[in-house]
Structure formats: C-alpha cells, structure tokens
Amino acid sequence: MSRRAEAPDELVARARNGEARAIGRLISLVEDGSPVLREVMAALTPHAGHAHVVGLTGSPGVGKSTSTSALVTELRRRDLRVGVLAIDPSSPFSGGALLGDRIRMSEHATDPGVFIRSMAARGHLGGVSRATPQAMRVLDAAGFDVILVETVGVGQSEVEIARLADTTVVLLAPGMGDGIQAFKAGILEIGDLFVINKADRDGADSVRRDLRSMIALAERPEGAWRPPVLKTVALQGQGADEVVDGIDQHRAWAEETGELGRRRVRRARDEIEAIALTALRARWGAVGDGADIDRLAAAVTAGESDPYAAADELLAD
Amino acid sequence: MSRRAEAPDELVARARNGEARAIGRLISLVEDGSPVLREVMAALTPHAGHAHVVGLTGSPGVGKSTSTSALVTELRRRDLRVGVLAIDPSSPFSGGALLGDRIRMSEHATDPGVFIRSMAARGHLGGVSRATPQAMRVLDAAGFDVILVETVGVGQSEVEIARLADTTVVLLAPGMGDGIQAFKAGILEIGDLFVINKADRDGADSVRRDLRSMIALAERPEGAWRPPVLKTVALQGQGADEVVDGIDQHRAWAEETGELGRRRVRRARDEIEAIALTALRARWGAVGDGADIDRLAAAVTAGESDPYAAADELLAD
Numbered sequence: 297m298s299r300r301a302e303a304p305d306e307l308v309a310r311a312r313n314g315e316a317r318a319i320g321r322l323i324s325l326v327e328d329g330s331p332v333l334r335e336v337m338a339a340l341t342p343h344a345g346h347a348h349v350v351g352l353t354g355s356p357g358v359g360k361s362t363s364t365s366a367l368v369t370e371l372r373r374r375d376l377r378v379g380v381l382a383i384d385p386s387s388p389f390s391g392g393a394l395l396g397d398r399i400r401m402s403e404h405a406t407d408p409g410v411f412i413r414s415m416a417a418r419g420h421l422g423g424v425s426r427a428t429p430q431a432m433r434v435l436d437a438a439g440f441d442v443i444l445v446e447t448v449g450v451g452q453s454e455v456e457i458a459r460l461a462d463t464t465v466v467l468l469a470p471g472m473g474d475g476i477q478a479f480k481a482g483i484l485e486i487g488d489l490f491v492i493n494k495a496d497r498d499g500a501d502s503v504r505r506d507l508r509s510m511i512a513l514a515e516r517p518e519g520a521w522r523p524p525v526l527k528t529v530a531l532q533g534q535g536a537d538e539v540v541d542g543i544d545q546h547r548a549w550a551e552e553t554g555e556l557g558r559r560r561v562r563r564a565r566d567e568i569e570a571i572a573l574t575a576l577r578a579r580w581g582a583v584g585d586g587a588d589i590d591r592l593a594a595a596v597t598a599g600e601s602d603p604y605a606a607a608d609e610l611l612a613d
Numbered sequence: 614m615s616r617r618a619e620a621p622d623e624l625v626a627r628a629r630n631g632e633a634r635a636i637g638r639l640i641s642l643v644e645d646g647s648p649v650l651r652e653v654m655a656a657l658t659p660h661a662g663h664a665h666v667v668g669l670t671g672s673p674g675v676g677k678s679t680s681t682s683a684l685v686t687e688l689r690r691r692d693l694r695v696g697v698l699a700i701d702p703s704s705p706f707s708g709g710a711l712l713g714d715r716i717r718m719s720e721h722a723t724d725p726g727v728f729i730r731s732m733a734a735r736g737h738l739g740g741v742s743r744a745t746p747q748a749m750r751v752l753d754a755a756g757f758d759v760i761l762v763e764t765v766g767v768g769q770s771e772v773e774i775a776r777l778a779d780t781t782v783v784l785l786a787p788g789m790g791d792g793i794q795a796f797k798a799g800i801l802e803i804g805d806l807f808v809i810n811k812a813d814r815d816g817a818d819s820v821r822r823d824l825r826s827m828i829a830l831a832e833r834p835e836g837a838w839r840p841p842v843l844k845t846v847a848l849q850g851q852g853a854d855e856v857v858d859g860i861d862q863h864r865a866w867a868e869e870t871g872e873l874g875r876r877r878v879r880r881a882r883d884e885i886e887a888i889a890l891t892a893l894r895a896r897w898g899a900v901g902d903g904a905d906i907d908r909l910a911a912a913v914t915a916g917e918s919d920p921y922a923a924a925d926e927l928l929a930d
Contacts, residue, residue, distance in 0.1 A: 333921075338919040338922065341916050342916040564909075565906055568909055568924050569924075571923075572927050593878045596885065602658040603888050604650075607888035
C-alpha cells in the first residue's frame with residue numbers, strides 16, 4: 297500500500313465525504329504532530345461545531361468499552377453517525393487489557409456510520425491526549441453527529457475529559473470499593489450523568505442511593521443541572537436507551553441555558569492556549585537564545601535568581 | 614490575635630530562625646497568592662537548595678499518613694529536621710477522612726524539629742497544588758533537612774509529585790485489587806522506591822513478587838537506578854528505617870550521577886514556566902485588550918478562525 301503525501305485540502309474534502317481512510321489519515325497527522333496540522337485545522341474549522349461530544353469515564357473495571365459499544369448500538373438505532381475516540385493510558389503495561397476490550401467493539405467495525413479510533417495519551421499518565429481536541433475536530437467536520445470520547449478515569453484525566461466534553465458521563469460499578477472511597481476523587485463535580493453499570497450485581501442499589509444522597513447534598517445554584525443516576529447492564533445492552541435519553545436531555549438543557557456555548561468556548565480557549573504555550577516553549581527552549589529557560593532554571597536552582605525574576609526575563613524575550 | 618502585615622524580609626528572617634508562626638504565615642501567603650509573593654520568593658531563594666524533597670504517594674487506603682508519621686519518627690531519630698506538606702484533594706467530600714488521618718500525626722505536633730502543614734490542591738482534582746513548589750521553598754529556606762510531600766495518588770497527581778521530588782516513594786498495600794490492576798496507572802515509571810505497607814497482611818509477598826518482576830522487565834539504561842521494593846507495617850513503625858536508608862541511597866546515587874541536579878533544574882523550569890504562563894494568562898484575558906482570548910475562542914467556536922491563527926494573534930500581543 298503506497299501512502300503518498302496528500303494535500304490537506306484534498307484529505308479534508310474526502311473526510312467530509314465520509315471516507316474512513318481519509319479520516320484515519322487526518323487523525324494520524326494529528327497524532328504525529330504533523331507540520332501540516334495548521335493547514336488541516338484551518339480547513340476543518342469552518343465545518344466543525346455540529347457534533348455533540350460525550351465524554352465517558354470511570355475507574356478501570358467498570359465496563360467502559362462495553363458501555364461505549366452499547367451506546368454506539370443505541371445511537372445507530374436512532375440513525376445517528378458516531379465517532380469514537382478511545383484514549384489509552386500511555387503505560388506500556390496496560391496495552392493487553394485494553395486490546396481485549398477493543399475486540400468487543402468489533403461488531404461496529406463494518407458499519408460505515410461508525411468510526412472507532414484508539415489514541416495514546418502520550419506524556420500524560422492516564423490523561424487525555426493533547427491531540428484529543430484536534431481529533432475531535434476531524435470527526436466533527438467529517439459529519440459525525442455524536443463523538444464519544446472514552447478514557448480510563450484516573451484522577452486528572454477525568455477533569456480533562458470534562459473540560460473537553462459537552463456532556464460527561466461517569467461510569468461506576470458495584471463492588472469497586474465502598475461508596476465514600478469510590479467518590480473520593482471528586483467525580484461528583486464533573487459528571488453530568490452518572491451510570492451504574494453491572495447493575496445486575498449486588499450492591500448496585502446501595503451505590504445508587506449513596507451517590508444520589510451526595511448529589512442531593514452538593515450545593516448548586518437555581519436552574520443548575522441535577523445529574524441523574526442511571527443503571528445499565530451494558531453487556532446485555534440494558535439501559536443504553538435511558539443513557540442516550542439522559543444525554544439528549546442534558547444537551548437540551550445546556551443549549552437552552554447557554555452552558556453548551558460556554559463549554560465550547562472554554563474548550564477552544566484551552567486549545568488556543570495549549571498551542572500558544574507550545575509555541576512559547578519552543579521559543580523559550582531555543583538553543584543559544586538569550587532567554588534560554590534552562591539557563592534561568594539553573595540560576596534559580598543555584599539561588600542566584602528567583603522564579604519571578606526568571607519568568608520576567610523569559611517574557612521579555 | 615491581631616495579625617499585622619509583616620514585612621516579607623522580617624518574616625523570612627524569623628522563619629530562618631525556626632519560628633513556626635513565621636513559617637506558617639509564609640505558607641499562607643503562598644496559598645493566598647499574595648502580591649508580596651514575588652518579594653518573599655526573592656528573599657527565600659538564596660537560602661534554599663539544601664533540603665531533600667521526598668514525594669510520598671499511593672492510592673487511598675494504603676496508609677499514607679501513617680507512613681508519613683513513621684518516616685518522621687525515624688528521621689527525627691537521626692536528628693534531621695522534617696517539614697511535611699500534606700496535599701489534600703480539593704473535593705469537599707474527602708475532608709472528613711483526611712482529618713481523621715491527620716490526627717495520627719499529632720504525636721509530632723509539639724516537636725520543634727517538625728513542621729506539618731496541609732495544603733488544598735485547588736483547581737486540580739487530586740492533584741498537587743500550584744503552590745507546592747513555593748511552600749517547599751519556604752521550608753527549604755527555613756532549614757529543614759527533609760521535606761516530605763504527601764499526596765493521594767490518583768493519576769496525574771503522581772506524575773506531578775514525581776516532577777517535584779528529589780526522591781519519589783510509591784506506597785502500595787496488599788488487597789487493593791489484583792496486581793496488574795494496581796500497577797495499571799503507570800506508577801512503575803515514577804517510583805524511586807516502592808513500599809508495600811500493611812505487609813503483615815495476606816498477599817504482601819505476592820504484590821512484592823509481581824512488582825519486582827515488572828521492575829525487572831522494564832528496560833533501563835546501564836547505571837540507571839533500580840527501584841527497591843521494601844515492606845513496612847507503618848502502624849507499628851516497622852520498616853521505616855529501611856525506607857529512610859533507601860531514600861539515602863537514592864539521594865547518594867542521584868548526587869553522584871548528576872540526576873539530582875537535573876531534577877532540580879527541571880523543577881525550577883516548571884516553576885518558572887508556571888509563573889510565566891500565569892502572567893501571560895492575565896495579559897491574554899485582560900478586558901478590553903485587543904487579543905482577548907475569549908473573543909478568539911468564540912471566533913474559533915463559530916468556525917470563523919482556527920486555533921493556530923488564534924494562537925498567533927494571542928502571541929502577537
């Protein structure tokens with residue numbers, strides 16, 4: 297298979313025409329940090345902004361991939377095109393388990409209305425990849441109605457996904473440690489919907505009850521969204537329809553209140569900042585440059601300068 | 614108790630003289646993001662760089678606070694002054710559990726050679742606070758020999774603590790889920806020492822064996838540090854001496870190989886970057902400014918601009 301360099305505009309046109317190979321190729325450019333990314337993003341942006349981005353997160357073992365698969369099935373039943381980005385933690389030790397999960401998604405592999413892609417979360421332990429918003433834009437411009445971003449929820453990655461998504465679904469399961477422990481990491485603040493998967497197991501109702509009382513305890517302003525707590529058995533597809541209904545309701549609420557627009561502007565702001573910061577880091581780290589950050593850091597370490605003075609020098613160019 | 618505004622220089626002099634109130638006051642200035650911080654850091658920096666920073670992390674329930682307390686006891690036995698920063702996750706729902714843990718530290722409360730401070734990890738879910746490196750500098754300049762930074766290990770916060778510390782200790786415990794699961798989040802890459810606490814429980818040896826074989830499997834260059842796997846029963850103080858010996862050995866290795874210097878320069882670089890970025894964000898977000906980031910983000914969201922063009926505009930001032 298020869299892989300000639302294709303013009304970004306041509307690739308974007310083919311991706312918008314629904315060609316899976318072109319979509320995959322664009323996401324590879326994103327992953328590789330290709331120099332043509334700037335051109336690609338400029339070509340994509342006018343066509344983006346239509347997809348609803350759903351973040352799906354939860355601890356290892358709650359059944360994220362199975363739930364994703366069940367949601368895809370339900371969304372297809374409603375005739376919606378679905379793009380899936382599965383963000384893998386970067387640790388080389390977890391590859392095997394995730395690969396096993398992916399196999400369950402294979403039922404969608406031949407459906408042209410579904411596009412599935414695993415992405416490595418490089419440089420971020422369990423975190424959401426820097427490339428994720430760009431890959432989302434590829435799928436968005438390619439006309440997918442819903443983009444599911446699935447990531448293992450270990451701390452910070454949950455916050456990152458909540459900042460990226462229009463609607464964040466937090467998955468839990470019974471038997472994953474006692475209630476209080478499971479909620480310790482602050483997931484209450486980030487979930488728009490909570491889903492207790494494996495609800496046919498003992499303890500599902502008690503997890504639900506605990507979660508509901510904690511949600512009831514949390515202070516929220518009038519008119520704020522009150523996250524529902526749903527139950528699913530994803531392996532049997534049970535409850536996926538209620539979850540999709542819940543996502544729809546959250547979307548309607550978010551559109552009505554302006555929250556959707558605010559989230560999307562914040563997402564764009566984060567992305568612009570990340571690009572600007574990368575550009576600045578390249579400038580700051582330039583070899584032979586007068587304001588070399590390593591030289592400044594060494595001076596601070598030696599007690600010859602302080603971090604504020606060093607930051608001033610860095611920003612002075 | 615009246616709290617008159619004290620001059621930063623005076624506070625720094627009193628902190629260097631070992632006055633706990635002055636040290637606490639300086640850390641409060643750090644936490645509050647006081648406008649005099651710039652002056653405080655300039656006064657502190659020449660006196661810093663002597664303390665050894667030990668990061669201590671692990672999942673909820675492995676016994677972090679008990680381990681911290683046991684290490685403090687052992688370090689005091691060796692006549693070393695110890696500063697402890699306990700980074701609390703920001704979730705309001707976890708306050709109670711942590712408070713309970715803190716009480717165990719009370720045996721050190723009257724020891725003038727020990728300073729203990731809890732800090733909220735604001736804005737970072739389970740993460741290490743932005744203020745942590747500055748608080749570390751306060752304790753360092755105040756002449757503490759060892760600074761223990763304890764944080765709950767949920768994903769990203771482990772990476773953050775490893776970037777801050779000279780030596781990172783990862784705590785585990787038997788019965789916290791099967792071996793592979795427990796190591797999933799990539800802790801192998803960040804631990805300089807692994808400590809299996811609650812080693813009197815069933816399963817400690819099997820966790821140790823699994824961990825050791827994974828460490829053996831990981832590729833590392835010649836002369837690289839090979840993390841030891843130790844066992845403790847922190848509640849009885851068992852094994853704390855071996856942990857402190859292990860920290861000493863890692864420090865000696867890091868000094869000899871230049872790794873210590875590299876880590877400290879990286880820490881200073883991160884800190885300078887964070888300060889520079891905060892300054893830039895203030896500039897970017899300035900109301901009425903031509904390059905207002907919110908205006909740019911709205912344009913990207915509307916498809917009228919793309920993130921690269923927006924970043925260019927931001928950086929052009």
